[in-house]
Ligand SMILES: NC(=O)C1=CN([C@@H]2O[C@H](COP(=O)(O)OP(=O)(O)OC[C@H]3O[C@@H](n4cnc5c(N)ncnc54)[C@H](OP(=O)(O)O)[C@@H]3O)[C@@H](O)[C@H]2O)[C@@H](O)CC1
Ligand SMILES: Nc1ncnc2c1ncn2[C@@H]1O[C@H](COP(=O)(O)OP(=O)(O)O)[C@@H](O)[C@H]1O
């Protein structure tokens with residue numbers, strides 16, 4: 286599913302109006318019906334509804350929704366803000382349509398606003414501004430947003446929480462954005478709705494289909510996409526019935542500072558549970574007994590050091606290499622990481638965890654990353670290697686720039702993990718849940734991606750499929766075990782079920 290810009294959504298809307306064809310006011314009615322149905326699904330008509338409508342089409346949607354809810358016997362109070370004495374045509378038309386209804390209290394605010402008294406179980410509908418916002422809110426609208434945000438009631442935003450831009454909010458005034466309980470957005474999520482910083486404004490996101498042209502959606506190009514199950518399921522390779530372990534790749538995993546052998550165990554098990562033929566695990570000597578016991582399937586390669594990684598390994602024998610889980614950051618390890626990058630020009634490479642932290646301390650070494658390397662930073666690791674910023678939008682732009690500059694893939698982990706490809710495209714992953722915010726989940730992901738690389742999936746396929754599959758296993762685990770109780774090993778346990786589900790999807 287593509288993520289469109291404000292301009293593209295407008296283009297899609299205009300195309301639909303001209304080619305379906307449908308009158309703009311009827312498209313607005315279709316959108317309002319979806320909003321009203323969503324509200325009716327969640328809240329019964331004992332709840333008072335207070336509608337705040339703006340002067341544009343977002344306000345038009347809100348007025349139409351008010352009418353539809355009144356027809357379902359909700360008690361509705363409307364405030365239409367029209368400070369410049371100018372409403373969009375369809376907002377004006379919906380204002381007229383309210384006239385016919387007796388059970389709506391309608392107030393048009395042109396200058397002074399007397400805030401209504403709110404009851405705790407009232408619901409506010411925010412229809413002030415949607416995707417047409419063209420500057421941060423200020424003045425009377427800012428004061429109104431602050432009034433709504435201090436009210437102890439649920440707020441439902443139509444299309445966008447008012448005050449939030451579709452893409453970049455890094456310079457926005459955060460005090461003047463509606464903090465919604467729920468956002469009902471049209472057609473597809475907007476970029477800002479996928480970013481962690483904005484969750485406090487969006488609340489629960491619901492996407493409703495309003496029948497915009499599919500033909501035009503297909504035609505419009507976007508740098509941003511949300512990954513879909515069919516897309517990754519179609520990537521799964523069938524296994525050769527005559528295959529032997531050599532047919533399914535030999536991966537090298539360099540992991541596990543003494544005391545952090547668990548990271549090596551998780552990555553190793555995840556790789557073996559994702560179709561890999563053979564795994565060699567390079568690790569300090571003292572990890573021998575624990576790793577031989579925990580993962581009898583892996584071959585061990587011992588470092589010269591008892592406790593840390595100090596000696597790079599030739600990449601000749603391997604189809605993929607993973608460098609980093611639980612590696613530690615000792616100076617000798619850092620030098621070995623540099624050497625490993627320089628020696629890993631042949632096999633595709635995944636760089637994770639402490640190997641990323643080492644790159645953060647030696648930024649010039651980023652130049653040594655072989656083309657098509659996959660980096661898997663969480664936000665703090667990304668900040669160390671690349672971006673001083675804490676803002677999610679800036680992170681995303683910086684990750685895209687880094688991927689393009691170094692011709693690598695940057696997987697920015699989190700809810701809606703962003704996979705930034707070297708050609709400038711970014712894919713957001715829809716699977717996964719907060720139960721996966723538990724130590725070791727990232728090691729599992731590195732193991733999966735490395736395994737797929739070793740099996741000859743392209744770096745982009747391994748990233749898209751690996752991240753989706755990891756999140757799906759987490760979702761299946763969560764369904765059985767509850768988010769609170771999930772640990773990283775559970776994600777591995779549910780990999781077979783996730784694989785089965787994806788393969789079934791493709792049949
Ligand atoms: N996509 C679809 O297919 C469909 C979309 N639909 C709906 O249309 C919505 C988009 O409507 P829209 O384009 O009229 O923009 P909207 O968000 O109402 O704001 C524009 C108004 O706000 C004003 N304004 C802007 N910023 C401001 C500020 N900071 N402070 C003060 N004023 C500010 C601006 O004034 P101007 O700057 O132009 O003078 C203008 O008057 C969309 O989100 C969805 O709800 C559905 O109806 C049907 C199908
Ligand atoms: N709230 C969440 N929703 C979806 N996925 C999540 C969430 N929290 C964590 N994850 C996933 O879990 C993994 C955590 O990785 P990371 O932070 O590196 O963990 P660790 O370093 O402990 O192994 C990432 O793949 C991330 O996308």
Ligand SMILES: [K+]
Nearest residue numbers: 411414445447
């Ligand atoms: K809104």
